[in-house]
Amino acid sequence: MSHRVYRVAVIGTGRIASTLEDDPYRTHPCTHAGAYALCPNTQMVAVCGRSREKLDRFTARWGVRAQYTDFREMLAREKPDIVSICVHPTLHKDMVLAACENQVKAIFCEKPIATTLEDARVMVDACRRHGTKLIINHSRRWGNIYHEARRLINDGLIGDLLHITGYCQGSMPRRGLIPDSVFETEGPMLHDGTHLYDMFRFFAGEVAWVQAHVQWVKRQAMEDTCVNYVAFKNGVTAVGFVNQRTDYVRFELEFQGTEGRITLPDFSVWRSRPSSRFEGYRELYLDETIKKPEDNNWFVDAVREIVACIEEDRDSISTGEDGLAALEMIEGFYRSEKQGGRRIALPLVD
Template identity: 30%
Template sequence: MAQFTAAVIGTGPEPDNIVWGESAAMAYRHGEAYEGLSQCDIVGCADIVRENAEAFADEFDIADENVYEDYQEMLHAVEPDVVSICTPVPTHAQLVIGAAETEVPRAIHCEKPMADTWADCKRMADAADDHGVQLTFNHQRRFSPQWQEATRLLEDGVIGDLERVEMGGKNLYDYGSHLVDLCNHFAGEQEAEWVLGQVHYTDEDVRYGVHNENQGLVTWRYDNGVHGVASTGFGSGADVIGCEHRLFGSEGILEVNPDDVEADLRYRNTDSGGWETFEFDRVFAIQRALEHVCDSLETGDQPVISAEHALRATEIIFAAWESARQRGRIELPLEAEGNALTEMVDAGDLTPVGEED
């Protein structure tokens, strides 16, 4: 087994000061994950607030001389194999591209969502390709047992051929990027052909620097004929689905994290005579994701949380917002380069009210 060194960009404040939507101390979760990997040692960190970087270094026994405010200076000095980027979303593109251009790290693992515009998402992936860097995004739910078991059951044919995948969650972008990514996974990583969506946005919800709709309803179609449906919102849109994922097959139905049910997963088909339920022990999915990052770096195989897969999910999300703006179906590939939800707010077409207003 190869040994790797790792570093973190954007340590943020220590976990006792978590403010959801502003700082979730994800760097500390990455640090804990690296500590748990026998093939990886965390050796450096950087944050524009030096006190934050020093606190992180104290937590993870990083040498004082490997603590920096300038991330590029840190990369050149420490020369890590893998670097995690755990900063607010609007900074992701600049940092991923800047880190790739140093040609120091062999792998960059960035927090999700990818970036706050579609153009920047593509620029990040292109920069990684141009500089031969393995770029992944922290869609760690692919490594959680309920979704892995759902994959196994689907591949074993317990619900027949997949016809439709549904998702319900808080929003399309921040939380929803996980769920759309998994929709694509269940559909066999197919390209979406078109997206049709509508959103409701009256109460300002800015998460890690980016607007998120209050409620959304979206449908799309994959190249293989499978359809996707998403309904989002707190106590509203998500309740329409009643679980995080529902897979409709030709011979049955499978649900992941169903609401108000003592189960992490359940399915029924023509032979089951009712619901078959499953419960699983919780796992540290971020550690599994980073282990996969290192394993992929060693083997040269494409990671399942690759930039290519993240682009596919993010395109559906941005296309849904663009559909709401244009009031029509969006054919893919997506031509709009920006972020339609933010642009509608900036133009005054949507006027969400913040708590201080």
């Protein structure tokens, strides 16, 4: 990596842009601004938001000299190399298109990529045509534990991968921490389930078809809970449990192979060997020789990779196409529910 410093502009002043750094329990940095501040190759030069009060707090905290309330004006005047988009996904498309038109080199866009497939496709196409790197913040793609687990699976440590089970529960912030409008346009599948579906693809590849049971129990605009079934082109299957009805947060993955299993994020590896309880059978035993990889900061490594993608002219490990694929799975789940649980083939043709 060179010693060049890239000019960064941030659109948004909220939680994932900056204020989650106030959470004393999180690993820091845990925001776009926090990661840019620690990277020697990036310098934040401008921020855009709707509230002057929040803009003032952002600029004071991060030493950013310029603030704007119009993202188009900011992009035209500042000509940043990198833009972070940290606002509601219904606003992503116009911001991505404006960044492309202003020759931005890379866009670090929050998940989900958009709320409609049409918007997402327009975004991906525009970035490809303009040569702009579009990186979607499905943050676990930069996690050491997920890369090492995938390596072990691909190396055959647990035999052939058969099934993945995933849980994403209770992860939407409570009302008051985020605008009420979010609860009317994003259910748990869009808000955080997108991380789970992206991880399914990260480990199992391209999807053949999806199926779902989606429920609207307490919430009227968006779903409360859903059970998702995913069949991959390589024969692997996955089941996801995503809801906003638990009073606790849970994100877990289990990988079942023909000769063992791995669970994340605890990184437990269970391997098959002759049973000590039943003659002629094999059981799973915890392999304590396989240690959990050293923790890394996903946000910092994401920013480092963005710089590398610019300098090496390569795609990210979390591309716009990956974001589009996750959104397509979610749209497939909704369509499956509307059609009585029917299988929906991917990619969608309309």
